[in-house]
Amino acid sequence: MSDTPPSSSTRYPAGGLAFPHKDLTGISDLPPWQILYLLDEAEQWVALNRQPTKHVDALAGLTIINAFFENSTRTLLSFEIAGKRLGADVVNMHAAQSSVKKGETLIDTATTLNAMRADAIVIRHASSGAVRLIADKVDCPVLNAGDGRHEHPTQALLDALTMRQWMRSRGSEEFTGLKVAICGDILHSRVARSNVLLLTALGADVRVCAPPALMPVAIEQMRVSAFTNFDEAIDGVDVVMMLRLQNERMSGPFIPSAREYRHLYGLTQTRLKRAAPHALVMHPGPMNRGVEIDSDVADHVERSAITTQVEMGVAIRMACLDVLTRRARGVDGWEPLNGEMTS
Amino acid sequence: MRPIAPLTITGGKLLTGSGEPAAGAIRCEGDLITAVGDVAAQDGDRKVDAKGKIVMPGIIDLGVFEIDKPAFHFGGVTRAALMPDQPPPLDYPARVRFAASYGKPDFWVHPIAAATRGLEGSELPELGLMKDAGAKAVSSGRKWIADSGVMLRVLQYAAMLGLPFISHAEDAGIAGGAVATDGETATRLGLASAPAQAEALAVMRDVTLAEMAGAHLHIRQVTTAAALDIVRKAKDRGVRVTCGVTPAHFMLSDIAVNGFLTFARLSPPLRAESDRQAVLAALSDGTIDVVASGHDPRGAEDKRLPFADAAPGMAGAETLLPLTLQLVRDGVIDMTRMTQLLCVNPAKILGVPAGRLEAGLEADIAIVDPDRPWIVDSDRMEAQAGNTPFDKQPVQGRALGLYKGGMDVKV
Numbered sequence: 001m002s003d004t005p006p007s008s009s010t011r012y013p014a015g016g017l018a019f020p021h022k023d024l025t026g027i028s029d030l031p032p033w034q035i036l037y038l039l040d041e042a043e044q045w046v047a048l049n050r051q052p053t054k055h056v057d058a059l060a061g062l063t064i065i066n067a068f069f070e071n072s073t074r075t076l077l078s079f080e081i082a083g084k085r086l087g088a089d090v091v092n093m094h095a096a097q098s099s100v101k102k103g104e105t106l107i108d109t110a111t112t113l114n115a116m117r118a119d120a121i122v123i124r125h126a127s128s129g130a131v132r133l134i135a136d137k138v139d140c141p142v143l144n145a146g147d148g149r150h151e152h153p154t155q156a157l158l159d160a161l162t163m164r165q166w167m168r169s170r171g172s173e174e175f176t177g178l179k180v181a182i183c184g185d186i187l188h189s190r191v192a193r194s195n196v197l198l199l200t201a202l203g204a205d206v207r208v209c210a211p212p213a214l215m216p217v218a219i220e221q222m223r224v225s226a227f228t229n230f231d232e233a234i235d236g237v238d239v240v241m242m243l244r245l246q247n248e249r250m251s252g253p254f255i256p257s258a259r260e261y262r263h264l265y266g267l268t269q270t271r272l273k274r275a276a277p278h279a280l281v282m283h284p285g286p287m288n289r290g291v292e293i294d295s296d297v298a299d300h301v302e303r304s305a306i307t308t309q310v311e312m313g314v315a316i317r318m319a320c321l322d323v324l325t326r327r328a329r330g331v332d333g334w335e336p337l338n339g340e341m342t343s
Numbered sequence: 344m345r346p347i348a349p350l351t352i353t354g355g356k357l358l359t360g361s362g363e364p365a366a367g368a369i370r371c372e373g374d375l376i377t378a379v380g381d382v383a384a385q386d387g388d389r390k391v392d393a394k395g396k397i398v399m400p401g402i403i404d405l406g407v408f409e410i411d412k413p414a415f416h417f418g419g420v421t422r423a424a425l426m427p428d429q430p431p432p433l434d435y436p437a438r439v440r441f442a443a444s445y446g447k448p449d450f451w452v453h454p455i456a457a458a459t460r461g462l463e464g465s466e467l468p469e470l471g472l473m474k475d476a477g478a479k480a481v482s483s484g485r486k487w488i489a490d491s492g493v494m495l496r497v498l499q500y501a502a503m504l505g506l507p508f509i510s511h512a513e514d515a516g517i518a519g520g521a522v523a524t525d526g527e528t529a530t531r532l533g534l535a536s537a538p539a540q541a542e543a544l545a546v547m548r549d550v551t552l553a554e555m556a557g558a559h560l561h562i563r564q565v566t567t568a569a570a571l572d573i574v575r576k577a578k579d580r581g582v583r584v585t586c587g588v589t590p591a592h593f594m595l596s597d598i599a600v601n602g603f604l605t606f607a608r609l610s611p612p613l614r615a616e617s618d619r620q621a622v623l624a625a626l627s628d629g630t631i632d633v634v635a636s637g638h639d640p641r642g643a644e645d646k647r648l649p650f651a652d653a654a655p656g657m658a659g660a661e662t663l664l665p666l667t668l669q670l671v672r673d674g675v676i677d678m679t680r681m682t683q684l685l686c687v688n689p690a691k692i693l694g695v696p697a698g699r700l701e702a703g704l705e706a707d708i709a710i711v712d713p714d715r716p717w718i719v720d721s722d723r724m725e726a727q728a729g730n731t732p733f734d735k736q737p738v739q740g741r742a743l744g745l746y747k748g749g750m751d752v753k754v
Contacts, residue, residue: 106648107643127652128651129603133603148533148651193531217536
């Protein structure tokens with residue numbers, strides 16, 4: 001692959017020092033170079049995934065449990081494919097089928113999964129902080145696939161990888177100064193929080209845009225500028241990231257109607273003209289076409305990166321699963337973590 | 344009951360509840376104090392030498408959620424007003440009567456009657472009968488009576504009975520399902536949060552209604568600058584309003600929940616640092632009348648959960664005294680005012696003959712070493728559960744001896 005960057009071995013500390021964490025619970029735990037390390041690690045999997053045979057045996061014999069306490073289709077599928085392409089045995093646990101419905105506590109569920117000797121657990125949960133709580137109770141690596149409105153680190157990583165691929169096609173790899181507008185329901189969005197943390201850590205100029213009722217208080221403290229006017233927010237930006245308007249919150253005091261939301265905050269072709277002429281359009285999915293994003297924008301071949309995001313998602317999750325299981329697999333240089341290094 | 348010999352405590356520094364600490368002795372006969380000051384032990388008395396330590400009234404803890412005797416005794420507490428948020432709520436006279444007798448003889452519980460049936464905010468319970476059963480106050484518990492009309496009628500009824508109304512100052516319409524105060528911490532952690540003004544709005548409404556009804560309003564916890572200003576102004580106007588706070592809100596700000604620490608999940612939630620400073624100022628200038636523990640021991644099944652799913656509350660009985668003494672060491676208040684906050688004012692609000700060292704009052708007495716250092720350890724507490732946000736924190740001050748109605752409960 002001609003566009004593959006220099007081998008990561010020359011840019012990062014040797015062996016396990018490159019990623020001294022047991023778990024991946026949030027971007028907030030990662031300094032910029034560890035974010036870049038994960039992005040670089042993902043490049044090889046982007047390449048693999050474009051081959052006819054998309055399989056390695058790196059994680060053969062390992063059991064990965066996807067414990068999803070909240071419904072998900074695409075993230076679950078993405079993690080499942082990532083695990084299987086690395087050769088692991090992947091088991092999915094849906095909340096609907098679990099003892100959670102019978103009143104078992106989260107900690108008990110976690111210790112049960114631990115006792116089954118999972119080699120990695122991927123967790124999605126509706127409560128902020130739930131993944132950290134489990135990670136502290138189990139021995140194996142835990143990956144956060146979204147906890148409440150707190151963090152969704154693999155989404156932010158895949159978004160960054162998507163942006164970097166796009167920037168590279170334009171002759172740069174530099175996040176510094178990249179203007180990104182994140183628009184939609186910022187208040188309830190873990191995607192927004194992880195993206196804000198990641199992009200600001202890498203030096204991007206991040207704007208968030210939402211109606212006042214969906215804007216978190218003191219968001220400026222996270223080194224972003226906040227807008228309630230969508231047209232001002234996307235003025236001249238390089239990347240427009242739209243968030244899903246959560247239909248379950250559409251009625252009531254947050255938003256009067258989908259129609260009015262589109263009028264004020266929908267990404268239309270006309271609005272997109274306010275962004276930079278080359279601007280990239282992103283959306284973590286699933287989309288509400290005709291609400292936060294119009295179909296002709298979402299399906300725009302040159303501008304929309306929405307399907308690339310999905311593709312990068314598998315690669316990022318492969319990278320995270322690979323990196324986090326290296327200690328258990330005894331990969332050369334990846335010594336067990338001592339207490340101080342554990343995240 | 345077997346009569347006990349009179350008790351004389353000598354060699355202590357007396358904090359009677361009025362005036363500066365002064366050397367003196369105190370003598371009790373039966374369950375009452377009979378003499379304070381320059382008194383000597385008589386033959387046959389139980390004689391106790393306080394060895395220069397502080398001798399003060401037993402603490403009256405205004406607003407607790409559990410009758411947890413070992414924890415209260417450890418903390419120098421001899422009486423507590425029990426919140427109506429019990430399973431089931433204190434909304435029937437029989438439940439109140441049971442609660443009132445529960446701790447006797449070595450610990451007295453003053454039940455607070457539920458202001459509405461089931462604390463649901465609509466129907467009036469039998470407040471008069473509950474008063475006769477031992478209720479010393481009326482309260483909406485940790486809830487907010489959303490209907491101002493209901494609130495006004497409850498206040499009028501409480502005023503007629505001469506019972507104070509103890510309110511929880513959070514406008515539930517704004518607070519909703521929030522578990523934190525709006526701010527950077529809540530935003531970073533992704534916790535549902537509400538503006539601190541939810542408290543000021545609630546205080547403003549309740550003060551207005553109490554003034555209309557001529558009721559005595561006690562706001563159990565006032566934790567924000569805006570709400571404290573409203574209380575201050577109401578007091579200046581002569582409204583019968585008093586308020587309290589727990590040590591968590593003068594020791595900690597919202598950054599204490601970082602890491603999703605459920606022991607710091609409180610109701611109302613921890614506030615911004617500027618509000619904490621306002622609480623300190625209000626303790627100093629006399630706006631705040633009471634410091635209480637809000638004692639609410641919660642085990643792992645309530646606390647070892649994701650932050651938003653965990654129950655609010657902290658085990659505070661053991662740390663109430665040392666953390667209030669910290670205010671004295673920091674120069675925020677003096678010893679005399681500390682006694683008012685912990686003993687005198689709670690007794691006055693509840694209308695019970697205690698809270699001072701004075702002849703004729705109940706012989707509820709604590710001997711306190713204000714400097715004795717110890718470390719709070721949530722694994723080794725007297726309380727039913729160790730849910731304290733002050734875990735592993737070094738503190739100073741401990742009750743060395745405790746007497747309830749002249750009876751030794753702790754030596």
